[in-house]
Amino acid sequence: MISELEMGKAESELELGLGLSLGGGTAAKIGKPGGGGAWGERGRLLTAKDFPSVGSKRAADSASHAGASPPRSSSQVVGWPPIGSHRMNSLAAKSAREEEEAGKKKVKDDEPKDVNKKVQVGFIKVNMDGVAIGRKVDLNAHSSYENLAQTLEDMFFRGNPGTIGLTGQFTKPLRLLDGSSEFVLTYEDKEGDWMLVGDVPWRMFITSVKRLRVMKTSEANGLAARHQESNERQRK
């Protein structure tokens, strides 16, 4: 059960809003030679292998990258470089603005670079109705709405028997996105309006979202109406 969870989470380790650093993988994922001693089946410690741009004596000979995450630069590690969040946000806002101003002057096909810049904006707050404590999710480490919904469902409606999720209930699959459950997922955009999640293309969503809220469907009626309206408009 646990290994299943960990396997399933292997990709989303990065994203969980607990701000976990990139540790805690499974033995299967590690794939490092046992001769590394303490590096065996322990938590997945980041090593120099993960930073291939650095020519250190620890650079990997073994091609154990197969199962592991792609090489990352230092800016994709949680909490690194150690800059306070206010400063991070200010930097991110600045680079976002510069990108806008630069427009499409430079055609950059090195996607990873852009991701680097945006990494710092990644974490946004998520609150759920009825739950006192909010959480954070890293949007940049998700690729789609389904992905995000899955993470949120895991976060707020934890499946482990014996542990009580934040809401004190046991899981049922949530379906935050299709309106079939008690809760819907909404977000506040840059203009301060609350919208239903799912209306706009994913890329547009992550640039405009400020924070998320898991709202009771009953309260979200006004938004639902807007959602239907815009659907109708689109159909016309």
Add this chain to the structure above:
Amino acid sequence: MGASSTLLMVSHGHCLLCLLFSVVRFIYIKTFNSFDSFRIKSLPSLPSLSLSPSLVLMDRRFPFKVLEHIFSFVDSNEDRNSVSLVCKSWFETERRTRKRVFVGNCYAVSPLKVARRFPKMRSLTLKGKPHFADYNLVPDGWGGYAWPWIEAMAARRPFLEEIRLKRMVVTDECLEKIAASFRDFKTLVLTSCEGFSTDGIAAIASTCRKLRDLELRECIVDDLGGDWLSYFPETSTSLVSLDFSCLDSEVKLSDLERLLSRSPNLKSLKLNRSVTLDVLESLLRRAPQLVELGTGSFSDELDPEEIAKLTKALSELKQLKSLSGLWDLLPEYIPLLYSLCPRLTSLNLSYATVQMPDLIDLLSRCSKLQKLWVMDLIEDKGLKTVALCCKELRELRVFPSGADLDETDVTLTEQGLVSVSEGCPKLESVLYFCVQFTNAALVSIAKNRPNFRCFRLCVMEPFAPDYRTQQPLDEGFKAIVERCKDLRRLSVSGLLTDKAFEYIGVHAKKLRMLSIAFAGDSDLMLHHLLSGCQSLKKLEIRDCPFGDTALLENAAKLETMRSLWMSSCFVSFGACKQLSQKMPRLNVEVIDEHPPKTRPDSSPVERIYIYRTVAGPRLDTPEFVWTIHKSPEVGVSRLSIR
């Protein structure tokens, strides 16, 4: 600190008591002769007196009133803590006279105990979350709630005047409670706090009639609008410092103008970014007595007349010593600041994306500068100018601008810091972000500036060796700790082996706080540190390959420290259990998504936070924090009150 460390060793019997007696007598004589205030710290070392039985009874000769008077000159809390250990009557006297209470870890002691112990408390300073929370390494909801403290103080210490909180969760209810309970409330300083909205601030503004300081530093605030400013009553004229630089929304200009006009004592004003440049002049005109100014955004287009007016208003600030804010500072507006430069002692340009040539123009005029925060856009050349012109510099922080990600040419290298260390004789505190470094540079820096008290180097590439020699940076940091005998705080980075930490353990005897990331080879690293650094109080480590053995061997050390944070290291759950059972006065908190019970004892935990406490395991842990129970049968408990 000779006398106070002497005071600590009470167990060494009456020869010490006689030294104390001579200290006390010295103070007694001094105070009644000259009534000058001084500190025990500054006393020269006293010759030991010959023993006499009557000296042992000295505390009976000094009535409470005398002791009280003497202790009123003891300011530092460290000294007061020492004083309180001497004997019962000194403990009693000290606790009845302590006005400023500092609690470095809000979970180390219960609020009730603190409230009861210090009846004359006027000022309370608390720190909550571990330092690494600043970098998103502590999950949301971990703890650090201010409410139990506010509640306890409100009930028992209504004369409390000042509250300073750092990294704590403060709700609107907390703020409302403060406003309602403390009649003479004067000072609220919240640093890196979260959990409240502008409504809470409005409550403080409207109700605290004697409010002097309201400072929100880098807080995460639920910003519901700028109305809170209008809640300062028209009768309030007591404001001395106001800092709302971390808020987003606009405040009403007229409210701010009126507030400034009726606050003749206002010395420090830090605006937020949404205060635009065109209104700055009108604000400054109403507060020419400012000593500290944090501007808003500095980028609007002004017409020549407006520029002239603003220049004049700035030049009228004859007392201004500290300048910050300066968001989006445009190069063409830099000359406006020239009139301020000669008097400036503190300049924060870390949000101003100004390039090097313009920075040079500005900094070359700041000959009195003591504190400079700037971005790496300053480059080596700019730092050379600082080295030439700012001879009074004591603190330098160079932050990354992210420009290196763009591949634009920002040439900030290790040479910049070397220049400053050469040119600025008073430099004692550095925070430097740099892509790579060399041992030679570190050795030079250490040679130039043995007076460092705080040295934080962040080589941004993890595991980066000396880029010239490909060697680890061990030798460089060795030079730092060897030469800088007064080093209190150190952050290391780059490629480091266990050797580096052996050097630190051997030499850094006064080191109190150490931060480590991506370093070391084995348990030896931790062992060197815990067994060597005598003064170590706070140790925070991430992504280093060790844990169990060193931790268990040096368990006793942990009780002499405030806290230890380890994340993504190889500390097993079994070791945590053993440690907790061995050390009754430590809280061993395991912060892990998965319940430790469901995994074998040998599996590593994601993060641990260990701190000494007399309050026992805390009752407000969220579901991902487990405090290891002291008794082996219980194993892990998560006592929580929902």
